[in-house]
Amino acid sequence: MTAHDKTLALMARGREFLGTETAILCGAMSWVSERNLVAAISNAGGFGVIACGAMTPELLDAEIAATKTLTQKPFGVNLITMHPQLFELIAICAQHGVGHVVAAGGIPPKGSVEAIKEAGAKVICFAPTLALGKKLLRSGADALVIEGNEAGGHIGPVSTSVLAQEILPTLAEDNIVFVAGGIGRGEAMAGYLEMGAAGVQLGTRFACASESIAHPDFKKMFFRASARDAIASVQVDPRLPVIPVRALRNKGTEEFTAKQIEVAKKLDAGELDMGEAQLAIEHFWAGALRRAVIDGDVEGGSVMAGQSVGMVKAEEPVAEIIAALLVESEAALTKRSAA
Template sequence: MNGITSVLGIKYPIIQGGMGNISNAALTAAVSEAGGLGTIGAGTMSADEVEQIILETKTRTQKPFSVNIALSVSPNAVEILKLAVKHGVKIVTLSAGNPAPFIPKLKEAGIKIITVVASVKQAKKAEAAGADVLVAEGFEAAGINSNLETTTLALIPQIVAQVNIPVVAAGGIGDGKGLASMLALGASGVQMGTRFIATKEAPFHEVYKQKLLQANDYETVIVGRSVGKIRRLLNTSYAGKLLEAEKQGITPEEFAELTTEDIHKKGALEGNEEKGFMNGGQVSGLISDIPTVQELLDRMVTEAKERLKISGALL
């Protein structure tokens, strides 16, 4: 076992990223059953909606999974945290806000805390507040991103050097070579979002999955820079509309209205490229098949071991 497998009670050092309002029990449970850590992203969902996904996930797997709460995004963060305690969720992931006020009560309940960070400063604060594991997310990642725009390659070794708890790398990782590279940089594992979209168990629209299969190395775009709300999307017609609106001087409020979770669902769940957006990380260009989650994780670990062995032989 390495740092995160022992702390989180999982087989493989691979975590599923929270997916906001398109989160579901099927994919979450599949990741946990395959040996990784499945994650339910609370997004802007109501406490009742999140509770239903938690309960369904527990019928599909007895293995650990996490509930991800974006503190500055979720209007129901406190209620959802209470649900995690009530239903014996073993792991909670806190992002997009200050986790410190919430950690003590979660720890009292025996819950392990993962905190998402994007800088050394944030990492040190999270460790001091009591986080058990850090997910350090680089600018390559899909969806809402840090305005700091630091890449994963540069971010991981800097954070690893400054903290004493396990660090998980996120952003730009989708295969065993990516896992091996992050382990070589000192990370204890990886978190992936985009790669899990293109799996058999992921209940997302076939148009979304095919967009990932067809993606090239410049298939994603950044929207929201003009309003300080950076988000990485697949380059669809809707993403183009957002970029054009920014050129015309869109306000932060208008941008928020055009990037709601309801619009996200139109793209991801309905496959509507004209009226909804699809999150996608730079790793999209590496995706060439739609395996089962088990096949993906087994393959990644095997490939990572091979790459690390080859790398060692080169020295």
């Protein structure tokens, strides 16, 4: 990999932290980031991350075991901090000797970071603001991911470029910080590395890899999409909270807007109380991601994708995706150093 000296040098801290050839992580995508894709990314020199999502401890146990049969390289596990069995899931990771646990979906509950570290694993947390990033590091996080709202799936309100400018100059020199959200090419990766990032995380770019088990119709929707097709969910009524999610526009997203209007009217008419109304909104997308990824229901399901989806044009092996990112990054760094 000597052809990528500049890029790998900038990734040195991230590579050491992850134990990998490159500091390129794959974002944990529910139903997509399973044993096949995770192992392929790790085998290609990146860092695969199992998306635990709503798995039970028994399912996670089986998934980690299966992944270990496909790769001898390091990989991580992404745990949702609000999972009702979080500590049981942490114990499963410990039993398997998982070296890195990503805590996602909110601030880790009391005792969870300590439980992860007691087993010798590193803790990676998401930091949507500088203040929270500092707090997470003080609380024991070993590394941070700053992810902008260009990303697919659940998103915050601030763009990657702004978060990077706010957080990297303050925290990156003394801490491991990975940048995520909207990264689809190596030139962007190079820019964040130059700003001090230890590495990057990509999800959308890997979702349609040859090794991804996503349904062919799911992948075809990615190939046809442009950046503007990846839209954030809209909240129609302030009384009915909507968790912001970025996904490709389809019949489901249109029906969700109509559903909110319908529920708001029933709320106004007294046909539903507030609790019933909010549950109706929350339940709308139940199982929708699985329907899209596994069953291929790309009109009624949730086709989560980041704005970099416009750069995903064909099914490619993971190794070729990572190689292209490195080539693009090295060319950009070489050009700038020669200027």
